[in-house]
Amino acid sequence: MTWTRIPGVGTAPTGVGATARLYYDDATLREFDATILGLRELAGEDGVPRSAVCLDRTAFYPTSGGQPYDTGVLDEIRVVEVLEDPADTSVIWHLLAEPGPPQGSTVVGRIDWTRRFDHMQQHTGQHLLSAAFEDALSASTVGFHLGSTSSTIDLEIARSECSEASMRSEAGERSQLTWETAFEVEAAVNAVVWQNRPVTVSIVDEEAILSIPLRKPPAVTGEIRVVWINGYDASACGGTHVGATGEIGIIKITGIEHYKGGVRVSFVCGRRALKVYQASLHTLQSAGLALSVGPDDLLGAIARLQDETKVLRRDVRRLREAVLDDEAEALWAGALVVDGVRAITSHWDGKDFADVRALAGRLRERAGALLLFAVTEGETVRVLVARSDDLELLHAGAILRALLDALGGRGGGSATVAQGGTPYHPPEMILTAFQDALGGLRRTAST
Numbered sequence: 001m002t003w004t005r006i007p008g009v010g011t012a013p014t015g016v017g018a019t020a021r022l023y024y025d026d027a028t029l030r031e032f033d034a035t036i037l038g039l040r041e042l043a044g045e046d047g048v049p050r051s052a053v054c055l056d057r058t059a060f061y062p063t064s065g066g067q068p069y070d071t072g073v074l075d076e077i078r079v080v081e082v083l084e085d086p087a088d089t090s091v092i093w094h095l096l097a098e099p100g101p102p103q104g105s106t107v108v109g110r111i112d113w114t115r116r117f118d119h120m121q122q123h124t125g126q127h128l129l130s131a132a133f134e135d136a137l138s139a140s141t142v143g144f145h146l147g148s149t150s151s152t153i154d155l156e157i158a159r160s161e162c163s164e165a166s167m168r169s170e171a172g173e174r175s176q177l178t179w180e181t182a183f184e185v186e187a188a189v190n191a192v193v194w195q196n197r198p199v200t201v202s203i204v205d206e207e208a209i210l211s212i213p214l215r216k217p218p219a220v221t222g223e224i225r226v227v228w229i230n231g232y233d234a235s236a237c238g239g240t241h242v243g244a245t246g247e248i249g250i251i252k253i254t255g256i257e258h259y260k261g262g263v264r265v266s267f268v269c270g271r272r273a274l275k276v277y278q279a280s281l282h283t284l285q286s287a288g289l290a291l292s293v294g295p296d297d298l299l300g301a302i303a304r305l306q307d308e309t310k311v312l313r314r315d316v317r318r319l320r321e322a323v324l325d326d327e328a329e330a331l332w333a334g335a336l337v338v339d340g341v342r343a344i345t346s347h348w349d350g351k352d353f354a355d356v357r358a359l360a361g362r363l364r365e366r367a368g369a370l371l372l373f374a375v376t377e378g379e380t381v382r383v384l385v386a387r388s389d390d391l392e393l394l395h396a397g398a399i400l401r402a403l404l405d406a407l408g409g410r411g412g413g414s415a416t417v418a419q420g421g422t423p424y425h426p427p428e429m430i431l432t433a434f435q436d437a438l439g440g441l442r443r444t445a446s447t
């Protein structure tokens, strides 16, 4: 949806003749013949340089006004992209998959009708949806993008048009569209679709345009192409549209989100809407099968699963605590007591390090404990050193450093808890390093 000046006829500034746009007069034209006016090498959206031809006339739509280009063939050569010359928009270039015939040749062009008709459905749907939001919420459309799977319009919604409940209290300047309102607009706009109103085009000059109830005043001067949806909307637009609103089939809003202080509405029309419905139904049916319920009972089944999960999580937490309590008790009982220090050493393979920390937490709550723990995790070994608060003469960080000097690796910590990592060593070597560290402490204590 853009203001479109009708490109002039004659020789364009690029030196190549202007291209007559056959789709202006007949958006259903799928096949045409034309003469090649010029050849050039051009890079399109993928950046790949390709042979491009300019024709004296074309039914191919070039990317413009939010609507993507048509594809198809010129003779039997694939047209991969169509664009307006950036230096002169009256010239249309057709980018080809392989070099085309020489200048002056006559070619037959055929557009990919499935792609074009899809674009016509989405584009005409956009006109209707924009008009419906204008009618319902005085929301003007300030942006339009026709994407490959869904399209968007960007709305400016006045604050006063939003219900109290839909306002964001913490960001008062932002207006929000509720799904409830979106559904109402959707119902209204689909009623217009099914009225099968004719969609027509007229070319209006600068003076006459003033008497037309356009949704927006024209932004350009000169002749303006106006697209009418009988008795409902008039918009200046250079795009391709269906002949009557019934061809759109259905307009479905698929998303609403904040965008630049306004609202971005995603939508699909026609065949795309059918595809979305098929995919959604398939998802619902698959989810129902997985949970052995019908689609209508899905929400109940999910709520039951969530409740069950909550109970199971609580049970698992309790069991884990009980297991850790038992494990801590066994480690305490098996510890070596030297000079009043209960030295507890252990190595595990692949044990959850959070559990190791939890064990250390339990044990160092008791008096007189020094803990040297290691866990092998693949190619690395994680080491944890901790002591009870009463063993003030021992420094966990210093003991870890001594271990890392022996085993290699990095780490650090406080006087009470320290942890680090070393490259892989066999468990025996780690336990030996632990014993060496304890031996060093005994020697220090005895001197």
Ligand SMILES: [Zn+2]
Pocket: 001, 123, 124, 127, 227, 237, 238, 239, 240, 241
């Ligand atoms: Zn349009």
